[in-house]
Amino acid sequence: MSLYQEPLAWDQSVIDRYDLSGPRYTSYPTAPQFRDDFSRQQWLEAVARSNRSGKPLSLYFHIPFCDTLCFYCACNKIVTHKRSRAMPYLERVDREMALQAEVFDTDRPVSQLHWGGGTPTYISEDEMTWLMDATRRHFQLLDNDEGEYSVEVHPGRMSVGKLVHMRQLGFNRVSMGVQDFNPEVQRAVNRYNSVEQVRELVDVARDQGYQSISMDLIYGLPLQTRASVKETLDQVIDLGPDRLSLFNYAHLPHLFKSQRLIHESDLPSPQDKLAILHEAIERLQSAGYVYIGMDHFAKPDDSLVKAQQEGRLQRNFQGYSTHAECDLIAFGVSAISYYGSTYIQNAKKVEEYQTRIDEGRPALIKGVRLQPEDHLRRAVINQLICHFKLSFGQLYERFGINPNQYFRDELAQLAPMVEDGLIEVTPAGITVLNKGRLLIRRVCMVFDQYLDTGNQIRYSKVI
Structure with a gap:
């Protein structure tokens, strides 16, 4: 049976330690x-x-x-x-x-x-x-x-x-x-x-x-x-x-x-x-x-x-x-687009949205163009959150980096998760184990360079 079809493992003690607040990663940067x-x-x-x-x-x-x-x-x-x-x-x-x-x-x-x-x-x-x-x-x-x-x-x-x-x-x-x-x-x-x-x-x-x-x-x-x-x-x-x-x-x-x-x-x-x-x-x-x-x-x-x-x-x-x-x-109030390596958000209040359109202006009020570092970390998070694994070889081919060296600080932060049986880290990459799938947001947070762990009130709990 493949990992995707195995029943999820539930370890209450591990969940209690890792169930923090964090982004849902519908985008990166968030x-x-x-x-x-x-x-x-x-x-x-x-x-x-x-x-x-x-x-x-x-x-x-x-x-x-x-x-x-x-x-x-x-x-x-x-x-x-x-x-x-x-x-x-x-x-x-x-x-x-x-x-x-x-x-x-x-x-x-x-x-x-x-x-x-x-x-x-x-x-x-x-x-x-x-x-x-x-x-x-x-x-x-x-x-x-x-x-x-x-x-x-x-x-x-x-x-x-x-x-x-x-x-x-x-x-x-x-x-x-x-x-x-x-x-x-x-x-x-x-x-x-x-x-x-x-x-x-x-x-x-x-x-x-x-x-x-x-x-x-x-x-x-x-x-x-x-x-x-x-x-x-x-x-x-x-x-x-x-x-x-x-x-x-x-x-x-x-x-x-x-x-x-x-x-x-x-x-x-x-x-x-x-x-x-x-x-x-x-x-x-x-x-x-x-x-x-x-x-x-x-x-x-x-x-x-x-x-x-x-x-x-x-x-x-x-x-x-x-x-x-x-x-x-994306169209309409508060809608968020992603194209040309750029996230773009429309006005959040309907009055401002409609005023901008009436004036013949784009409805956008915010945005961010991804830099090379953003593309790299976005790819890492997407692979982990979608496929529960990360190939260092593919990262090298796509971005020209040695992940074991480039992410040495992040890999050190992942060490407790390895010890707790959430993930496996080898020279070839990272595999999220069955016990870690429920906590995948917590794994991804390690690679988020923008995350302020001291200010999490805007995020929901991982589980």
């Missing part, structure tokens, strides 16, 4: 390193590098609207019942696409497209059609169903008709934010979706030919118990999603105002939270799901599993991805 003085000229230079690369494109659209407030949510969102607010925002997104299309080589195919939020399905079917038509005017979308075109949905706020409509628009993947099926937990976080609602959507999605159905769950929510989470997991497993994410709820009410509506006394204790995770992992693996890494599971025949086994997996702002070859252009 967002705190993005610079406020990023200029229009730097943006244009990044676009030029992207055009010269000829890479296919990945498009992300941030649609921030929700009609109800989920108390746990840390997303950039606008909670409103005024549906009339959506179209003026979408019109700005269209103008942002036009501005980008003026400078990008848009003959490149769009291999990947994703709508996130917020709740993207907040917008009406007519508005969905309008936005997809606008996207097709500016970019070369694929019409043969070979691209990965995905959308996030709140199943409790989702109609069957809208799911059918999105399939007709070209979406072929759907991610459902289930979070928890227990009624008491749902009341505690103000998010509702029944098993029956989700089952109906799953049946329709399969009937309509959606290629992948993913579900998100959260552990550590108020009023959750080991028994209640087991019941939710049994119901989810019965629904049979192709992929499943089991996210850690990080209670940070000083950063996210909505979380102040959660009673801290209702949260599981740290010990119970870890027990919930342990039992959830065992339950999912016994049901046949493969642990991809960083909260993600998939069925053995899923493309994520195949990409991991073939060394093609990468990590980005949507999580794990099979499209490492794409340049990502």
Whole structure:
């Protein structure tokens, strides 16, 4: 049995020592390193590098609207019942696409497209059609169903008709934010979706030919118990999603105002939270799901599993991805792009975003161009977090360094992890052992040259 298919090892004493706070490494450098003085000229230079690369494109659209407030949510969102607010925002997104299309080589195919939020399905079917038509005017979308075109949905706020409509628009993947099926937990976080609602959507999605159905769950929510989470997991497993994410709820009410509506006394204790995770992992693996890494599971025949086994997996702002070859252009408030060796973030407040677009300016407010050292460490972290191994020979071929000498300080820091059986270090490279896979973020942190270990309040716990 390969490492990827082995059941995860759980060593409580080791977890207690290494379960610190740290980045999720959806980017490297991480967002705190993005610079406020990023200029229009730097943006244009990044676009030029992207055009010269000829890479296919990945498009992300941030649609921030929700009609109800989920108390746990840390997303950039606008909670409103005024549906009339959506179209003026979408019109700005269209103008942002036009501005980008003026400078990008848009003959490149769009291999990947994703709508996130917020709740993207907040917008009406007519508005969905309008936005997809606008996207097709500016970019070369694929019409043969070979691209990965995905959308996030709140199943409790989702109609069957809208799911059918999105399939007709070209979406072929759907991610459902289930979070928890227990009624008491749902009341505690103000998010509702029944098993029956989700089952109906799953049946329709399969009937309509959606290629992948993913579900998100959260552990550590108020009023959750080991028994209640087991019941939710049994119901989810019965629904049979192709992929499943089991996210850690990080209670940070000083950063996210909505979380102040959660009673801290209702949260599981740290010990119970870890027990919930342990039992959830065992339950999912016994049901046949493969642990991809960083909260993600998939069925053995899923493309994520195949990409991991073939060394093609990468990590980005949507999580794990099979499209490492794409340049990502992101649209909408707070959206983050990556192309031309550069991360670029849009304005975080919708008013500033819309004002910039109205003035004919790019919506960007921050960015950072990767330097040679960033590329090296980004490659190291990506290999470890996606594939649980690092070949020093490949690093030498790609970057011309002797890793044993170049990373001698980092390798010294890894020595306790070697002693604890988390990793194996040889002259040929690093292998993350079964006991270390859950703690992969902690391994990656050793190679993060920007990490300030004395100031971790903005990060969630590793587990």
